[in-house]
Amino acid sequence: MEIPFTIAPRTDTGLFNAKLGIWLFLASEVMLFGALFSSYVLLRVGAEHWPHGWEELNIPLATLNTVVLISSSVTMVMSWAALKMNDFKKYRMYMGLTILCAFIFLIVKAFEYGHKFEIGHLPSFSTFFAIYFTLTGLHGLHVIGGIVVNSYLWGPGSKMWTSQPERFTNRVEIAGLYWHFVDLVWIFLFPVLYLL
């Protein structure tokens, strides 16, 4: 049986189903990260001493990662635009760049974590590091999730372009919405953890 409304919008919602689906999922993600941000505020306000991010963390590396993630968001939207312009080769290139940026982000993050572990700054070291590792760890898991989905759409999943190009373009758009959200979370994590 064919899945309905993968391309055509439903008359009642005005959207193809996956579009509404991903936004509902992202709404739940906002609450997940929101709860942790709220916990961060509670912990910080209640603490007798709270270190400044710049005393404990590596700002140049985090700035680099911010640029990397913003760039990956641009390449992601460009990959979708390439499909809209019927240019599959360009799509492949931009999607490849997006995945590459995601890996660079994780590698830089691994260096940061590694250094913190070396000097004994484990989550158990202080409340600051506990919430730092919780927030960045959860965000990192989201990056890994994005890599899995985007790699599928770059590789085996891209076969759909020849059979159902519009449906495939919509899939890329949906994956993009998730990926931009991951970027958006980092846009808030970066100043909150590193700069304040």
Add this chain to the structure above:
Amino acid sequence: MAEHAEDIKKHVRTYIMVFVALLALTIITVAVSTLHLSTPAAVTVALIIAVIKGSLVASYFMHLISEKKLIFAVLLLTIVFFIGLMFLPISSFSDKIVIQ
């Protein structure tokens, strides 16, 4: 697929402009942090910049500026609950545990 190739080309130019704006705002927020302002001032500036950056990503990369009403309804509800979450810590002030 309502959009034509010409429209998409226009979109692409917008994406590049948004990218440049995001990079500039990243530099500004890092630069401001080196001034080591007082905590309330630093929090205000950092959050304002983050909200601008976030809005740019949501509006243009996530196409919210041209999205359907239902999505806005979902997001409005999310924002209400999100604000509720952010104000939860405040309730802790009225319920302080005092160790004697």
